[in-house]
Structures are given as C-alpha cells and as structure tokens.
Amino acid sequence: MSNQLQNTNNNYKDFTEEESFDYKELLGKIISSWYIFVFSIAICVSLSILYLRYATPDYKITSKLLVQDEKSSPSGGPSNAMMTDFSSLFDLPSNAQNEIDIIKSRSLMEKVVEQLKLNLTIFRKGRFKSDELFYDSPFEVSLSSKTDSISSALYEIKIAENGVINVLSSQNDININTKFDDSVKLKEYSLIFKKILPKVAGTYLLSIIPKDNEVEALSKSLDVQLSDKQSTTIDIAFIYPVAKKGEVILQSLMNNYIQSNLENKVQTADSTVAFIDRRLIIVQKELSGVEKDFEGFKKENNLANIEEQSKALVTGANDYFNQLNVIEIQLSVINDLEKYVTNPANKNIIPSSLTDQDPVFADAIGKYNDLLIERSKMELSYKEDNPLVKSLDNQISEVKSNLIKSFEAYKKGLSISKKELVTRNSLFTNQIKSAPGKERVFLDYSRQQTLKQELYLYLLQKREETMLTKTSTISSTRIIDNAKSDRLPIKPNRSLIHLIGLALGILLPFIFLYFKSALTIRIFSKQDIEKHTQIPIVAEIGNNIENKNLVVVENSRSVISEQFRSLRTNLQYLIKQNDPQIIMLTSSMSGEGKTFISLNLGSTLAITGKKVLFMELDLRKPKLTSSLGLENLNGFTNCVVSENNDLDSYIRPLTFSENCFLMSSGPIPPNPAEILLNEKVPLIFAELKKKFDFIIIDSPPVGLVADSLLLEDYVNLSLYVVRQAYTFKSQLDILNKLVAEKKLKHAYLVVNDIATQKVGYYGYGYGYGHGYGYGDYIEGAKPTFFERINSWFKKKK
Structure with missing residues (x-):
C-alpha cells in the first residue's frame, strides 16, 4: 500500500484525462436506488394500463370489390365494320383505377353521411370517458337545418325518468327542457328527439358538426387500393372508433357505389333510346320519301320487269354499294353525334351504345357522360359559381373538345375511304352509264332505298338492344367480401403500450440518476x-x-x-x-x-x-x-x-x-x-x-x-x-x-x-x-x- x-x-x-465508463459505479447506483426503479416501473405500467382503459380505440374495417371488364365484342350483321379502331386517339386509364376514384369521391361519401346522419353523434357520458353509441342508442335525433351551413356544437342531454329532456350547452348559452317528439328550435336548426328503447334515463352528449367536416374526416379514414397491379379487385380499408358503426358506414358506402353504378347505366340507356327515337323519325321520313318517289317512277314508266333486266348489273355492283352504304351510315351517325355534342344548349348524356364496336371510343364517351352525371349531382349541393363546379366545367369542356377533334379526324378517314371506293367503282359506273336512262334512274332509286333501309334497321336493332340492356342492367362491380371489422383495435397497440410503459419505468430512473449526478456539485x-x-x-x-x-x-x-x-x-x-x-x-x-x-x-x-x-x-x-x-x-x-x-x-x-x-x-x-x-x-x-x-x-x-x-x-x-x-x-x-x-x-x-x-x-x-x-x-x-x-x-x- x-x-x-x-x-x-x-x-x-x-x-x-479521459476516463473509461465505470460499469461497477453504474451497477452500484442501480442497486442502491432499487426502490426508485420499482416505484418508477409501477407508476409507468399503471399509467399505461390507465391509458389503455380510457383511450379511444381505432378499429380497421375491410372489404373487397371486383370490377368486371365490360368491353363488348362486335355483333353480327352489316354493322360489324361500322366503327374503326380509335386506340390511337385515346389513352385512358384502367377501368379499375377509375372505379377507385369514384369510390373515394366526395359525392359518394356525402350520400353515406346523409343516409346515416353521421354528422350527429350520440355519446353516453362517463366520469372520465364518453362512449359513442350507434345501434345501442336509446333514442335518435333528427335535425332540420335553417341555413345552408351550420356550426359545430356539443350539447349535454339529460333525460329524466319521467321523459323530460334537458338540453344544455355552455358554449351557446342554451338550457332548454323538452320532451320526445317535440321540436327544439335553435338558431341554426331544429332538433327532434325520438324514443327508441323503453329505458332512456341518463346523461348523454350530442355532437353536431357540419356535413362537409364529417365527409372530410371520414374520407381521410378511407383507403382504397388495387389488390395488385395485375388484377381488377379493389381492397377497401376504413378506420373508425366503433367497430359495428364502421362496418355499417363502409357497407353503406359500397351499396351506394353499386347503386350509383346502376343508375348511371340506366340514365345512359334512357339517353340512347331518346336519341335513337329522334333519328328513327327522321330516317323513316327520308325512307318513305325515297320509296314514294321510287314507286311513282316505276308507275310512270311501267318498269315492272326492269329488275330482272338489271339484275346482273346490280349484282356485280352490290359489293361496292354495300361498302359505300356502310361508310354513309358511319358518316351519318358521326355527323349526328357531332351535332349533338357541339350544340351548346344540349347538356344531356351522349349515347354510347352506338359505338359499341369500338370499346375505346365508347369509354371516351362514357368518361364524358360520367362528368355530366357528376355535375348534375353537384347542382344539388353547390351553386354555379362554386370552385368545384367551375373546375368540373373545365374538365367537361376539355373532354368535349377532345371528342370534337376525334370526330373530325374520324370523318376525314371515312371521306378518304369513300373516295377510294368511288374511284374503284368507276368500271361499274361506266357500265351503268351505258344502260338506258330509265334503268340508270331506277338503279339510283334502288341504291338510295337500300341505304335508308339499312340505316333504319340498324337504328331499330340498337333501340331493342338498349331496351334489353336497361331492363336487365346489372352493376359492373360486385362485392366479394362485405365490410368486416378486426377483432382487436389497431390503435392503441396494447402490447406496445405496455412495453413503452415498462421501458419508460426503467429509463426514467436512469435519466434521473444521470442528471442527479451531472447536476450535483458536491x-x-x-x-x-x-x-x-x-x-x-x-x-x-x-x-x-x-x-x-x-x-x-x-x-x-x-x-x-x-x-x-x-x-x-x-x-x-x-x-x-x-x-x-x-x-x-x-x-x-x-x-x-x-x-x-x-x-x-x-x-x-x-x-x-x-x-x-x-x-x-x-x-x-x-x-x-x-x-x-x-x-x-x-x-x-x-x-x-x-x-x-x-x-x-x-x-x-x-x-x-x-x-x-x-x-x-x-x-x-x-x-x-x-x-x-x-x-x-x-x-x-x-x-x-x-x-x-x-x-x-x-x-x-x-x-x-x-x-x-x-x-x-x-x-x-x-x-x-x-x-x-x-x-x-x-x-x-x-x-x-x-x-x-x-x-x-x-x-x-x-x-x-x-x-x-x-x-x-x-x-x-x-x-x-x-x-x-x-x-x-x-x-x-x-x-x-x-x-x-x-x-x-x-x-x-
């Protein structure tokens, strides 16, 4: 020594000089301060248990949808070649991705909020925590708004054994007594309480918020994604504090989406039938005029057997006539659609079934129709000068402009095809010129009659197809899995909270001892x-x-x-x-x-x-x-x-x-x-x-x-x-x-x-x-x- x-x-x-870390000193401090660790762990774990007891849980509700591909194949008959390929004119996203945007749309969530009255929430008041009620609520509340928008408010509802209801709000300085089925008239709205269960006595809380705020909050809790990039199935997830209520909200959202899908198809079919009916009247008049002139020509010139005489010539030219007829029909349909779209006063849906030979062109028209339907829905909730309405009008104008450009390009292609057929038909034209004059006039009448007849038959066929489609309309989307909540909440995570409580119980004494040592000057x-x-x-x-x-x-x-x-x-x-x-x-x-x-x-x-x-x-x-x-x-x-x-x-x-x-x-x-x-x-x-x-x-x-x-x-x-x-x-x-x-x-x-x-x-x-x-x-x-x-x-x- x-x-x-x-x-x-x-x-x-x-x-x-720098000292190495002294583990013995640390161990000595821990052992000498063991009671601090025991006390800290007990307090932190108790706080974690208390937090889990009173924290509001969040449940995950999931469902799955299947989006079916409805691209129609060409039908038989002379109209098979009526529509050419428009794939180069449009670059549209997948059908499933479009459906995801519709499911996440604000208008769809607004329907759910209105149907379920989600902006009115009833809580059973507790000492430390209030529980949200849904199907187990002993009463319901109806709200009749007096203004376009309302303010958020929280009311304390005290229901006595004799049925007297006390409505109290310190925020709005309200203290009113009422009874069930009586109207409580407030500044912005009126409330009516309706009894559901026999026992209703107790203290409750009524939360009222604007519909727009509730829609925004619920939309943030909604997640819609494709199951994978190669499929058309859609996974929907929804987060909500009450599992059963969350299931009802998500199920209602899917039901409204499917119902909206059906309504859009019926609306499109009605618009198509109306368009075809108008065209049938015009074509019928034109066909009647041609047939009447043809009949008068034959009576005037006594040409009962000219058909046999010209049979060989007509048979030879029939193929080219048919091709010209097809192009004429195409030009007629396109011209009518173009007039229909370019008419500023016409804001109705464009018939899309007339273009079913080309699914891409039909999808383009369908996109235009969807925007029109969306705008008609917005007119119910917003004014013309609303930014959302203006933004949608801009989208409609842009899509409409692209359609008009497509019509011009398509007609130009048809004109070129028609010119080629006319040139190639010159041989038959020369032969017809060499025929007697009456026979040539007879042949012209015959061709006009054939053209009008085929157009008339085509329109009748489309009308019948549209009517059959309307009466047997089914949604292109079906539910694979109904809304179902997880058994345990995703938040708070009980194991994680307990682990955090234990970790803090151990960590806090370390921090305390460290700062105590660092701040000790003696x-x-x-x-x-x-x-x-x-x-x-x-x-x-x-x-x-x-x-x-x-x-x-x-x-x-x-x-x-x-x-x-x-x-x-x-x-x-x-x-x-x-x-x-x-x-x-x-x-x-x-x-x-x-x-x-x-x-x-x-x-x-x-x-x-x-x-x-x-x-x-x-x-x-x-x-x-x-x-x-x-x-x-x-x-x-x-x-x-x-x-x-x-x-x-x-x-x-x-x-x-x-x-x-x-x-x-x-x-x-x-x-x-x-x-x-x-x-x-x-x-x-x-x-x-x-x-x-x-x-x-x-x-x-x-x-x-x-x-x-x-x-x-x-x-x-x-x-x-x-x-x-x-x-x-x-x-x-x-x-x-x-x-x-x-x-x-x-x-x-x-x-x-x-x-x-x-x-x-x-x-x-x-x-x-x-x-x-x-x-x-x-x-x-x-x-x-x-x-x-x-x-x-x-x-x-």
Whole structure:
C-alpha cells in the first residue's frame, strides 16, 4: 500500500484525462436506488394500463370489390365494320383505377353521411370517458337545418325518468327542457328527439358538426387500393372508433357505389333510346320519301320487269354499294353525334351504345357522360359559381373538345375511304352509264332505298338492344367480401403500450440518476473524488452517529473507531517509524471536520503509547479547544510574542489520555500570517519534536487562506479533509493546483462523514469494514432491506 500511495503522490498527472465508463459505479447506483426503479416501473405500467382503459380505440374495417371488364365484342350483321379502331386517339386509364376514384369521391361519401346522419353523434357520458353509441342508442335525433351551413356544437342531454329532456350547452348559452317528439328550435336548426328503447334515463352528449367536416374526416379514414397491379379487385380499408358503426358506414358506402353504378347505366340507356327515337323519325321520313318517289317512277314508266333486266348489273355492283352504304351510315351517325355534342344548349348524356364496336371510343364517351352525371349531382349541393363546379366545367369542356377533334379526324378517314371506293367503282359506273336512262334512274332509286333501309334497321336493332340492356342492367362491380371489422383495435397497440410503459419505468430512473449526478456539485461518492483528483485516499471515516467529538477511546469497538485505527495503520507506510512526525490537517473550507479528524487521529496514536501533541494553529477561527470543553487562554500566539520561552507553560495535558497534550491557539491575533512567519516558529517546532512522538496540527482551510502553506516546511505529512455531501467537487481543483505547484507536499486525502445507512452499499460508494464481512451488522449501522431478508431466511432455517 505504501508504494501505491507514494508513487501516486509523486507521479501526479492531470486528472482531466479521459476516463473509461465505470460499469461497477453504474451497477452500484442501480442497486442502491432499487426502490426508485420499482416505484418508477409501477407508476409507468399503471399509467399505461390507465391509458389503455380510457383511450379511444381505432378499429380497421375491410372489404373487397371486383370490377368486371365490360368491353363488348362486335355483333353480327352489316354493322360489324361500322366503327374503326380509335386506340390511337385515346389513352385512358384502367377501368379499375377509375372505379377507385369514384369510390373515394366526395359525392359518394356525402350520400353515406346523409343516409346515416353521421354528422350527429350520440355519446353516453362517463366520469372520465364518453362512449359513442350507434345501434345501442336509446333514442335518435333528427335535425332540420335553417341555413345552408351550420356550426359545430356539443350539447349535454339529460333525460329524466319521467321523459323530460334537458338540453344544455355552455358554449351557446342554451338550457332548454323538452320532451320526445317535440321540436327544439335553435338558431341554426331544429332538433327532434325520438324514443327508441323503453329505458332512456341518463346523461348523454350530442355532437353536431357540419356535413362537409364529417365527409372530410371520414374520407381521410378511407383507403382504397388495387389488390395488385395485375388484377381488377379493389381492397377497401376504413378506420373508425366503433367497430359495428364502421362496418355499417363502409357497407353503406359500397351499396351506394353499386347503386350509383346502376343508375348511371340506366340514365345512359334512357339517353340512347331518346336519341335513337329522334333519328328513327327522321330516317323513316327520308325512307318513305325515297320509296314514294321510287314507286311513282316505276308507275310512270311501267318498269315492272326492269329488275330482272338489271339484275346482273346490280349484282356485280352490290359489293361496292354495300361498302359505300356502310361508310354513309358511319358518316351519318358521326355527323349526328357531332351535332349533338357541339350544340351548346344540349347538356344531356351522349349515347354510347352506338359505338359499341369500338370499346375505346365508347369509354371516351362514357368518361364524358360520367362528368355530366357528376355535375348534375353537384347542382344539388353547390351553386354555379362554386370552385368545384367551375373546375368540373373545365374538365367537361376539355373532354368535349377532345371528342370534337376525334370526330373530325374520324370523318376525314371515312371521306378518304369513300373516295377510294368511288374511284374503284368507276368500271361499274361506266357500265351503268351505258344502260338506258330509265334503268340508270331506277338503279339510283334502288341504291338510295337500300341505304335508308339499312340505316333504319340498324337504328331499330340498337333501340331493342338498349331496351334489353336497361331492363336487365346489372352493376359492373360486385362485392366479394362485405365490410368486416378486426377483432382487436389497431390503435392503441396494447402490447406496445405496455412495453413503452415498462421501458419508460426503467429509463426514467436512469435519466434521473444521470442528471442527479451531472447536476450535483458536491462530493457524494468515491468516484466523484477519483474523477476530479488523483491524490490518494488514505482513510474513509463514517458518519458520527453518536455526535461526539471524541469517538476513539480505550477499548472502543465502534465502526468509526475501527476506521481511525485503519487510518493509523495506513500512516505507518507514509512516515518514518522512529522519528518524531508532524502531521497537518487542512481542507477547502470550514466545516469539513478537520478538528474532529485531528482529535480522534491523535487519540488513536496515543492508544499505542505514542506521546501526541495537538497544536491549534487555526489562528483565525480555532475550534479544537472548545471541542474539548477547555478555555483558550494561553497558547501558541502567547508563546510566539512572549519573552517566556518555557514551552511547558503553554502545553496542557488532556484528561481522556495520559499521552495526549494540547497547545491551544491562544488569543486571536490581528495578523495570523505574520505570527506564523515569526522567527521563533522554527525553534518552537524543533523543541516540540524533542518532546513528542506526533504533533497534530489543526490548520485553517487552505481554500480560504494561505496560513496552512506557511507551515508546509515543518510538516512531514499533510492530510486534506473532504466531507461527503458538503465539499464541492470544484474545490478539489485547489488541492490539484497546490500539489502540481509543489506548494503542498506529501498530501493525502481523508474522506469524512460518509453515510452509514447501509453495509456494503454506502451512499459514498464502498464499505468500510476493513476486516469485517460486508454481510455482517456493524455497530451504529442500520440493517438494509436485503439484510433483513437474509436474517429472516436464517431464522427459518
């Protein structure tokens, strides 16, 4: 031990070098503060349980839809080739993606909110939490709005046993009594309460919010996605606090979507039938006119057998006539559709079944029709100057413009085809020219009649197809999975909340201990000393439980007396055994226990038969004499300034030991430093060393005055006293500086007043048995919690 102490003191180096993390210190703090961890875990876990008890859960409701592809194939007959491929003219998204946009549309959610009255929510009021009611609500509320928009409001509804309803709102300063089926007239709306269940007495809350706000909130909770990129199935997820109500909302949304799909198809079919009926009237008149003229021509010229005569010629030209007829029909249909679209006063749906030979062209018209239907729905809720209506009008204009451009391109292609057929038909034209004039006129009438007949038959066929489609209309989307809620809520996650509570219960004490250590400016543990100085610790003195100045006497066996004996043993390695030794005790400031350490150290040395002198050289604030209950009349100051050189006259024996003597400080001088610098001081110490084995100097704090440094030349050993929970960590810098500058040589630390509530795990950071087992009880120390448990098990055995 002597080598360790001496080498550390002689080879002083900067204590600020980086220290490795001390796991033992951390473990010691955790064990010594176990009750903080237990309390923190209990509180945090309890709070997590309380949070789960009163937190509003969120359930996930899911469903699945299948979007069927309704692209029609070409039908038989002469109209098979009527529509050419428009794929190059349009680049439309997939049908399923369009359906996703419809499901997520605001108008569809508005229908659900209106049908289920979702902007009116009833809660059963509780002490800490109010539960939302739906099918289990004992009454329902009807709202009749007086204005276009209403404000959010919350009402407390108290229903008495006799059926009297008290409507209370501190927000709107309302306190009204009413009964079931009576109207409650408020500023913005009227409320009517209708009884559903027989038992309705209780306290409830009624939340009323604008429909637009509810639509927006529900839309944010709705998620619609394709199951995968290769399929046309749609996954719908909806988040809501009440599982059953969420299922009803999602199911209603899907039912309204399918119903809307059917209504759109019926509306499109009606528009198509109306268009065909108008065209049939026109074509019928044209056909009748051609047939009447044809009949008059034949009667006028008596041409009953001209058909047989021209049969061969007509048969040869029939193929080209048919092709020309098809193009003429196409041009007629396109012209009619173009007039129908370009008419500014016409805002009806475009018949799409006439173009069923080309599904892409039909989809384009369908997109235009969907926008028109959407706008007609908006007219019910918004005015013409509403930004949403204007935005939709812009979309309609853009799609309409693209359709008109497509019509022009399509007609141009038909004209080119017609021109080619006319050129290729020149041979038959020449043959017809060579025929008699009456026969040529007959052939022209016959061709016109054939053209009108085919157009008329085509329109009749389409009318019948449309009527059949209308009467047997089914939705192109069907429900695969109905709305179904998960059994457990997705929020809050019970396991996660419990884990967070446990983690916080463990983490918070760590944070508390860390900041407590970081913000503590006083010395509390041995590690605090070791982190701020490398001066060796020569002794550790516990708390003076008996509150006596002198704790070391003959045959004393207390913990603290053993600690002073340990100090005496350690000093044997630091001093010369056979030479008189002068030991000075100093500290950073007053109150750290220099006098207490000096008195008991001297008593411990005197027990071994050594002759000990206590010198009270704290000339500014002496305490040693008063601690012994003596008067400070004649002492060191008198000896220095007096002409009396008889040292024995200034030394008094002490009653507690025949080997202990005292030289008090004497009267407090006005100039303590000058007294210590007097030329008689070296002579005094030289003479005293001849009379005593040990001289214990109780000096003033070196952190306050420099008096102690004036005695450094006379002492063999300096003991620097620090006190747990009293000495500042920064004050150890004073000691470091003095040792580094060699102003205080042979300095060692004595730690005083260490807490002794526990054995083995002290607040200071270590035990001080010095030969005693850590598990044994020591005089003056209270047994720990673990020691009481061990003692209980020993008794059981």
